[in-house]
Amino acid sequence: MKNTKDLIRVINLKYNTLSKGQKRLAAYILENYDRAVFFTATKLGKEVGVSESTVVRFAMGLGFKGYPEFQKALEELVSKRLSRMEKMEVTYGHNSQSQLLENVLTSDMEKIKHTMEHLDAKAFELAADILIGAKRVYIIGLRSCAPLASFLGFYLNMILDHVLVIDTNSTTEIFEQMMRINSDDVIVGISFPRYSMRTLKALEFANNRNAKVITLTNDIHAPINLYSSCNLVAKSDMVSIVDSLVAPLSVINALVVGICMKQKNKVIHNLEELERIWNEYQIYNNDEMNYLGNHLMEEFGPGE
Known part of the structure; x- marks a missing residue:
């Protein structure tokens, strides 16, 4: 089914052709689509009292390729009719605090698993190679994506030269900071729904200057992928008032580790130099310094 806007109308039109079990599903969904979307x-x-195969046949009988496509149609329907708080109430409203903790953590684990199963391994390795080979690395992420950009920038600064996390206070300042970007450089754009127009414009600017563009987003068809040459896709959602960005953070962790493993000697040199600076200027106490030193040796081994 290509058009999912008329899902309720389609269910009503096909109701008389459905089996007894499928009619029970149809009735439940028509009355509880805001709950069914999360099942x-x-x-x-189990909720309706029919088998999983009946649910799948019901979805296909409505014209969908399978249950995932049907569920996506439900998501589009709900997104137009429920606020964030209403979605959170539907998902977690009847949970105790312990159940809520378990459900949220389980949901995040499922997003990481989904990302692991669907992330393009070639794109991931290409992203690491592009970052290593770039003269300058620019990173941009706005609103809830800003912590992801900051986290990536913090660690890339330890292992690469000339890394800049773009200050996104205003559109004008964004372009001023990117004024010198060129074909030797790369920009990493991080954007998840609701997508940021300022991030999109920054990537367009970089693309027009022939810089390489890497994106981290939730869908291969996300707007920012229009300008990217390397797309990293991580599962996220906005069911509650808090955006779930656990899977994107895991991808960033993996990307940093991947870069470290591709140039161990340089990373060890940089981290040993940082440790010397921390020690000289007493940034950390001795216990922390010893821990960091031992940790570095365990991670990367002695320098060659």
């Missing part, structure tokens, strides 16, 4: 096929079947 797996198995959970929806």
Whole structure:
């Protein structure tokens, strides 16, 4: 089914052609679509009292390729009718605090698993190579993505030269900071729904200057991928008032580790130099210094 806007109308039109179990599903969804959207096929079947296979056949009978496509149509329907707080109430409203903790952590684990199974390994390795080979690295992420950009910038600054996390207070300042970007450079754009127009414009500017563009977002068809040559896709959602960005953070962790492993000697040199500076200027106490030193040796081994 290409057009999911008329899902309720389609269910109503096909109701008389459905089996008894499928009619029970249809009735439940028409009355509880705001809850059904968060159910797996198995959970929806248990809720209604039918088998998982009946749920799948129901979705296909409506014209969908399978349950995931049907669920996406439900998501589009709900997104137009529920506020964030209402979505959070539907998902977590009946949970105790312990259940809430378990459900949120389980949901985040599922997002990491989904990302691990679907992330393009070639794109991931290409991103690491591009970052290593760039003269300058620019990083941009706005609103809830700003901590991700800051985290990536913090660690890349330890292992690469000339890394700049773009200050995003105003559109004018963004372009001023990117004024010298060129074909020797790369920009990493991080954007998740709701997508930032300022991030999109920054990537367009970089692309027009022939800089390489790496994106980290939630969908291969996300707007910022229009200008990217390397797309990293990580699962996220906005069910609650808090954006779930656990999977993108894991991808960033993996990217930093991947870069470290590709140029161990340089990383060890940089970190040993940082440790010397920290020690000279008493940035950390001795216990912390010893821990850091031992940790570095365990991670990378002695320098060659």
